[in-house]
Amino acid sequence: MRAKLAAAWTSFMFLYAYVDIIAFFKPGVVKDILAGVVFEFDINQTLLTTFIALMAIPIFMIVLSMTLPARANRITNLIVASVQIPYAAFNVVGESWTYFYGLGFALELILLALILRWAWTWPRTAPSATMATSPDRETVRAQRQA
Secondary structure (H helix, E strand, C coil): CHHHHHHHHHHHHHHHHHHHHHHHHCCCHHHHHHCCEECCEECCHHHHHHHHHHHHHHHHHHHHHHHCCHHHHHHHHHHHHHHHHHHHHHCCCCCCCHHHHHHHHHHHHHHHHHHHHHHHCCCCCCCCHHHHHCCCHHHHHHHHHC
């Protein structure tokens, strides 16, 4: 489960970054950046700090998905993936390039839905090594009663 979540967050992080990188090819984007404007916001230290903080979320989720204890991992993935959905939708709102940003959002949403599903269905207890090689309890009980 940890590897699945880390892989999904890695894919999400790459998709998230590449949507932003590919957006540089939109006419006028580089000109606006050179003029000191991004998404109608003035480029300043606060804006760029906000961007790096927002980008750090999926990056840290890769590490956290592999290292947090199961219960904390499950809760963290459920909360962070849920919060990422409206943030991902922000890119589509008010954009004239709806196919481009719409596809990016749809793909991000698929990955976030997988993360939510896997975190939600995470087994409450991990099977022990002995259970993996021995018959399950119900089989043993049924054999004893027969």
